[in-house]
Amino acid sequence: MHPYRSVLFVPGHKPAWAHKALASGADAIVLDLEDSVPDELKRESRATVRATLAELRARSPFAGLFVRPNALDTRLAGGDLEEVVCPELTGLFTPKIRDAADVLRWETLTDWFETRNGASGLEMIVPVETVDAIANCGEIAGASPRVGAMIGPTSRHADIARAVGFRWSPEGSESLYLRSRILLACRQYGLHALTALWEDLADLAGLRAFADYGLQLGFRGQIVIHPSHVPVVNEVFTPTDDEVDYHEKLVAAVEESTAAGHGAVRFQGQHVDLAHADKARDWLAHAHRVRNFARP
Known part of the structure; x- marks a missing residue:
C-alpha cells in the first residue's frame, strides 16, 4: 500500500463533500457508508458513492479512493460491495474486524465482487475498534495479502474508547499501549501504520502535536475527519x-x-x-x- 499521509473521511451520501476532500490535498479519501450515514439513507447512498467514485477518479488518477461498507454483522456489507466495487476503487476500509476469520470473510466477498464488477487489486485498511481486534492484531495483520494498513486506536468518542473504557487525553498516554501493539503488528507484516484521528476541529496546534507524536512512535500517516486538518497532517508526515x-x-x-x-x-x-x-x-x-x- 502507498504510504498515505492523510486519509480523509467523507459521508457517502454527500458527494459535494467528497469533491472538497479531493481539493484539500488528502492522499486518500474514504467514502463512508457506515456510521456517518443515517440508517434510512444507507441503501440509496450506495449508488451515490458509486457515481462519486467515478467522478473523483476522473479528476485524479492518483488519489487513494476507499469505501467503508457497513459491518459484516449488519448483513448490509454484501449489498454495499455489490454496488461500490468498481475499477475506480482503490480498496475497502473494513469495519468491526475482530480476528483473522473476519478478514477472510471480507476477502471472500472482495474476491467475488472484484471479479464480478471488473475491479482488481483492492486493498484493505483495517481499523482497530474492538478489544478482540487489539488482542488479535497480529493474526489480523497477517491474515490476507489484501490487508495493506492498520490503524492505531486513539479516538475520544469512537468504538474503541467505549470498548476499552479509557479516558482520553491530548497526550494520548492512555492509548499508547494499544497503538504500540498495532504498530508492531504492522512492522511485522510490512503494513502501512496509520494513527487515528484528532477530533477537535479548531485546535490545529493540538493536531500538529498529536500527529508529530504519532510520527515519533513510528506511524507514517493519520486518519482525518476535516479538510482543514489535511495540510497539517501532510506536512508532519512529509520528510523535509x-x-x-x-x-x-x-x-x-x-x-x-x-x-x-x-x-x-x-x-x-x-x-x-x-x-x-x-x-x-x-x-x-x-x-x-x-x-x-x-x-x-
Whole structure:
C-alpha cells in the first residue's frame, strides 16, 4: 500500500463533500457508508458513492479512493460491495474486524465482487475498534495479502474508547499501549501504520502535536475527519529536504568509510556504522515514495 499521509473521511451520501476532500490535498479519501450515514439513507447512498467514485477518479488518477461498507454483522456489507466495487476503487476500509476469520470473510466477498464488477487489486485498511481486534492484531495483520494498513486506536468518542473504557487525553498516554501493539503488528507484516484521528476541529496546534507524536512512535500517516486538518497532517508526515539531505550524507559517509576499510565513521559529531546506513537507506526509500507521490 502507498504510504498515505492523510486519509480523509467523507459521508457517502454527500458527494459535494467528497469533491472538497479531493481539493484539500488528502492522499486518500474514504467514502463512508457506515456510521456517518443515517440508517434510512444507507441503501440509496450506495449508488451515490458509486457515481462519486467515478467522478473523483476522473479528476485524479492518483488519489487513494476507499469505501467503508457497513459491518459484516449488519448483513448490509454484501449489498454495499455489490454496488461500490468498481475499477475506480482503490480498496475497502473494513469495519468491526475482530480476528483473522473476519478478514477472510471480507476477502471472500472482495474476491467475488472484484471479479464480478471488473475491479482488481483492492486493498484493505483495517481499523482497530474492538478489544478482540487489539488482542488479535497480529493474526489480523497477517491474515490476507489484501490487508495493506492498520490503524492505531486513539479516538475520544469512537468504538474503541467505549470498548476499552479509557479516558482520553491530548497526550494520548492512555492509548499508547494499544497503538504500540498495532504498530508492531504492522512492522511485522510490512503494513502501512496509520494513527487515528484528532477530533477537535479548531485546535490545529493540538493536531500538529498529536500527529508529530504519532510520527515519533513510528506511524507514517493519520486518519482525518476535516479538510482543514489535511495540510497539517501532510506536512508532519512529509520528510523535509533537510532530513533527506542528512540521511543521504550519512549513507555516503559510511560508504566512503567502508571503501577505505573502516567499519565506522564520525558523522556530524555522531558515531555511525553499517547499521546506521541500513536504517538511513530504509528511511530514504520511504521518504522518496512519499515525496514522489504525484497529485494533480
